[in-house]
Amino acid sequence: MSPANPNAEKSPVLESGAVPQGGSASPGGTSRLRVAVPSVATRVATELRLQIAEGALPPGTKLKEEALSDELGVSRNTVREAFAELASERLVVRQPNRGVFVASLGVTDIHDVYTVRRAIEVSAVRGGGSPERIAAVRAAVEEGKHAAAAGDSEGLGSANQHFHGALVALASSERLDTIMSQVLAEMRLFFHKAAVDGGFYQDYLADNEQICQALEAGDTELAAERLLSYLDRSEEHQTAVHTS
Amino acid sequence: MSPANPNAEKSPVLESGAVPQGGSASPGGTSRLRVAVPSVATRVATELRLQIAEGALPPGTKLKEEALSDELGVSRNTVREAFAELASERLVVRQPNRGVFVASLGVTDIHDVYTVRRAIEVSAVRGGGSPERIAAVRAAVEEGKHAAAAGDSEGLGSANQHFHGALVALASSERLDTIMSQVLAEMRLFFHKAAVDGGFYQDYLADNEQICQALEAGDTELAAERLLSYLDRSEEHQTAVHTS
DNA sequence: GATATCCGGAACGTTCAACGATTCAGCAAT
């Protein structure tokens, strides 16, 4: 029956999201001169990803596929596919016959995530990178400084993410980039609780500066060392916040 | 039609595949005392994964979802979900409106994969591990020796995969394990062509032994160094084989 | 004869409706 969907403006959320994210780790991996608009399922996934990242869907929230299906104006099957995408990124967990829930990470998960970060970021920094990539790191540092000057703690957080994303981008590895972007997405899951702590962002700005300087000086070993100590300190801080 | 499928039953492939793989990085991540039988889509995915790994579905093969749907006796939607799972592991690539194909990796992909391996494996080795984990590494080494003694080149390859899997298992990181298992799955994609080369497996057996000994001696730095040189040599070999 | 255009089939993307299976909550029975 065609009249079932008379083009009603049911899905304002979806139509707006036509933004082609130029991020380093876009999931449309087979981009070989192809204009193809992202699939509907993909758009649903990015929308949910966004809502999870900004805290609109706090960890533990149950995502009912039927509710979402008609809230977004898409079929239940499509929502299901979006769930599969998010589940592969560990942003949601699927419990058979019970539903999908926004992932909520425990202390062990925090340690786990930082283990991955230590492996990937340190390795990328050790290998150094082209001047352009290092310039991108510098740009992220400056972005953080500007955000700090403007008192924009929101922008400060994302600048930090850009910084660490730029670090792994040094390796020029497509796979490493996607892994890192997923890890960063996971970190946003428990960043909301940590954001309340004000004295946190101050010192790592200096850390980033130090790391960047070491990189620009060509001393990748020193940069790696500083990064490692930063990661250890950051993990310690996060675990402290989440063991209340 | 599948080439090696004498059993013309409706869905022989699926019913047989009830094997619970005890691997370190089973994809059913939320397994916390839950008996739940894997979803049908998951079973289809593992079946396809297996056929891809053993070369029954060579890279570049087009996977028609309708053909697979009635060959496996499941719905087209289910096959679709299995595709999503495999696509998230980079085992297949989706080309919009054209279909999914078994991933075929080029030289740049080889370098990329080895970049990930360098990051993950070296980091895990550097961090050392509990005696039990090191014992698992030793077990993988012995498994390789036995396979070599028996002239089983098939078992030799899988033993090597177990070895490197055991290396990252040193870090006791769930996420690192799954990443590594996906990387190893990707490696199987271009291992078939390299398997013809006979003189390849000989030397890395000694390498594994050396790495393991360094680990057992507690010299993680030496182990990491040896591993790194092995990975470089292995990448060189693989690229040489694949630039014919 | 070579190039361009058009057209039909094949496969994919998405939707819809339905049925069985599983889980949970509440209530009844012991």
Added chain:
DNA sequence: ATTGCTGAATCGTTGAACGTTCCGGATATC
């Protein structure tokens, strides 16, 4: 208080349908 049952809600899976996109071949044109 514990156990067992019943029913509602939701998930898992299926099947069919329609529009869209892509590919290959036939036709038309130069």
